[in-house]
Amino acid sequence: MSDPSRAYKWILLISSLVTLGFLLAAAARENVTAEWRHVQKDYQRILLAKAGDATSRRVAGQFPVEIRQVTVPALNTVDRCVSCHLGIDDPRMKDQPEPHRAHPKELLKIHRTEKFGCTVCHQGQGAALTFHEAKAEDYFWDYPLLPASLTEASCNSCHDPRALPRGAAAKLVRGMELFDEKGCWACHKLDGKGGQLGPALDNVGLKTKHQFIRANLKGSQTVWHWLSQHFRDPMGIVPGSRMPAPALTPVENEALTVYMLSLRKRSLPEEYLAPDKIEQKYARLHPPAPNGEALYKQYCASCHDTGLYTRWDKNFQRFVPAIRNPSFVRTEDDECLLANVEEGRPGTFMPAWGPKAGGLSKPEMEALVAYLRGAVKPAELAAAPAGGSVERGRTLFGRNCAGCHGAQGQGLIAPALANPVFQKAATDAFIAETIRSGRENTPMPAFARAGFGQAEIADLIAHIRKGFTK
Amino acid sequence: MIENLKALPQNLRDSVVRYTLHPTSDRERSQATFHNLFLHLQSVRVHRNTLRVAYSFGLGLITTASFVLLTLTGILLMVYYKPSTELAYGSVKDIHFVVPAGRFIRNIHRWAAHLMVVAVFLHMARVFYTGSYKKPREFNWLVGLALLVLTLGLSFTGYLLPWDQLAYWAITIGANIANSPREVTDALHITKFLDVGGFQKQLLLGANYVGQEALIRFYVLHVAALPILMAMLMGVHFWRVRKDGGLSRDETAPRDPNDVFSPTKTYGLMAVVRGRTPAVGRGPEGTVQSWPHLLWAEMAVFMFTVAVTLALSYFFDAPLKEMADPAIPENPAKAPWYFLGLQELVSYSAFMGGVGIPTIALIGLGLIPYLDRDPRGVGKWFGGPEGKRIFWLSTVFGLISVVALLALTVNCGWLRNWIPSIPQPVITLINPGTVIVLLYAAWSLWILRRTASLRLSAVALFTCFLAGFVVLTSMGSIFRGPNWQFYWWPSQWPVH
């Protein structure tokens, strides 16, 4: 009789051998061929080669091959980068290739590894033990290793970059300047200040790639690549975006990217904050006397440009009013200008800049108004003619004004006259004067030249005040 | 004293081993089986049919072996795992990166879990198609169903523990399926008085969101409550297999008149085990000694399971995505693969797909042995050639109807796309899930009318459901991408 278990014996034998094989292979993969073991053995060879005297030869000979890590309980990090980057604090390793090289710029003297670890500055996956997994660019980890060219971004977490020694964080400082120069504040909020057309940028540096629309992003799928590509062509990366491309040189592009990456709202223990950072926070609470021109550049210039002429904005398909035009500021008093700045034009692209909206303080807005006014004093305006007819006004308006201001004063290419803030801030005298004399350097003509007399102006004012259907 | 010390090794061994480890006669072999706690779950002799690979495919044993593997690796993982929302992810990363053998052991845990789910499904199909649920095995079929539910429950609870994006969003979806009876209670305006969904969800999560409370609940369920329940039910399951006469086999074949099983002679004492009792002094035809033949089979299947699991674990790491972030939903957020069939149905109606249809299916499965009382066809795949024909026909019908229905919904949408103002209760009642269930039921009734055989109509229904399960599961796993849109392959998914 044949053995009924013969087949099972074969299965058992083969399965056991396969099991054994995979067990041994897995053991070898972990205990013999692991990447960090090779690196540590190489490092030991370098140590031996560099050993000058008997003591250092002995130390090198006893160099243990083991996993090394820096635990920083205060930052909640465990960084095992030092399992391969063994020579970071050893000046003898300056000439060695990575990963053995000493940390450049002697930064570790002031940022001791034991206190800071690695990932707080460099990001990346500190828990990992292979370079690919630590770099984590195409690995499941939110914060991949920052390229060396962008590491400066991390300085901002604990320092006021402008207070650092010259050149210590040059790109970061340049990025901050660019943010002011390019008028990014006009649309983006930082620390509660800024416009509302674009998203607030407070935490861009902590966003993960999954929070960006990457459908049109070619190449590396990192946040920094997204940022730099987006600066190059905002509407190409985010379809439907109205952000203009901020003309940047490649160097400037990188600087602004660094600044964006540095925007991280995370609570660090106070002992980690440099004194200059604390000063920076203090300065925000006690700002120096505001500078109207600088404020104008930051918050207004990206739409109004110099403000001396009416500008056609491609993205918004609008004429942007010439707010520093002498013929305009002459007709408005400070109170009127301030109201316009503070409350904006609800429903249009002009946001309110008051403390509760755009975050500008009263002194800042006053400085801004002073800058808008320049040397032009408000003129004594002739009182507006009264007693006009809404009916006649409607006809006149429809024929002469609706083409630009919209039939219901909703504003087409010219300002919205039905807008409640306009209705509140603009006096009848101001409206009358504007109709009469027009606005130089803008498409608004002087209707006095077209034969408008007091009666027509009175009719128009009556219509503008009462005739628009809500 | 000295002599006793000299005899110590021998006495120690004798005290441990109740009988011999080297049986030489059949009697000794029987004793060796009988005197061992673990082996006495088996009868001392088994029918040759039990050892036939093509009959059972060892699926029950594979399931058991996976459970053993899962228990062992699970205990090891518990050594390092920390069930807290702040530490869980880091501890799993540590297991992955630095714990000695940690990555491998976690992979084994993952793959053994997949294997167990697959094996338990196939085991159920095998038991069904060989008619092994019939008298006297009806109750063990019910125990098996409970074990299936427990297996899925264990898998599901384990899914949350790594606290990564995959886990977080899969469990969020799962918890909201538990919440889905609200779809019905809301429509009836009785949620205020009878909030079954909200109750289930809170019971599961301990909160209205997936957080620390949910994690610790899932942890307790995963490492203590469910495994203990599972082990106990497995004990019952094995005991009933043994007491209900071992693996089913065809007992209608004409018997050798000289067979030692005498139909008239019984021994009262041994009648505690079902089946006829053998005449004294003769080995029954067609059976072999459990020791060693059944043992060889068991060891082989166990080791085979281990080998397969290890091979998979060596090449494919268990997934671990980014840390859970309630602000960024995964897109698509998918449940574990064995729930993706349900998730496909859920995409039409959360209640019907997530609660209604699974309940109907479970009740239907539980009723099978009590509706089909025909004792014929036990121990034969599909109960014979007629059953096989019905099986193939039903497979074709089941596949074609579900694929056609899915093609329709993918291309033309469903009721709400056609009549946007349609009230939700109508969709809850009429959706691709219920339509497919009705189609299958109709098919099975038609088979019943044609053949007048409950058994064949059950084969038809079961086969249809199996086909539907396979198609819906692949639909959910492979062909659904971001926003639950249809894609031919995941590589076509847009980056979002």
Place this chain on the structure above:
Amino acid sequence: MFDAGRRDFLGLAAIGSALAALGTALAGVLRLPKPAVLPGPMRVYKLGDPAQFAVGSVVKMDAEQLYLFRDERGFHAISSVCTHLGCIVAHSEREGFACPCHGSKFDTQGKVTGGPAPTGLAWLEVSLSPDGQLQVNGETEVSRGTRFQVG
């Protein structure tokens, strides 16, 4: 076992390889509970510029569990962990170290003078790290009386 008759090489080989596989698996499993890398901070402590410690000073380092001494002959570090059962010993200039838990006493050099402690307190290796900081290695003991001279 299992009817492994003289000629059942197949059965023997199968059982043997199965046992070998299970044995290897067991070895792997037993490796797991012993951590490959210990959690917590490194046991090599960098204490900063040596110049900040005045000659004649004694500094108790709580986190590092050691006392750092500097006298005319140089630096030395004595572990503050009692060799009996691991309590932290107190130090006084004149009487040396005393353990609060079971009354072990050590002289100023860390030698046992009373109580149940089996050995004296450990002297830890003091050195200069490559980047010029004073460094104590909590893992390496040196013989009693060893001093470390800076420069």
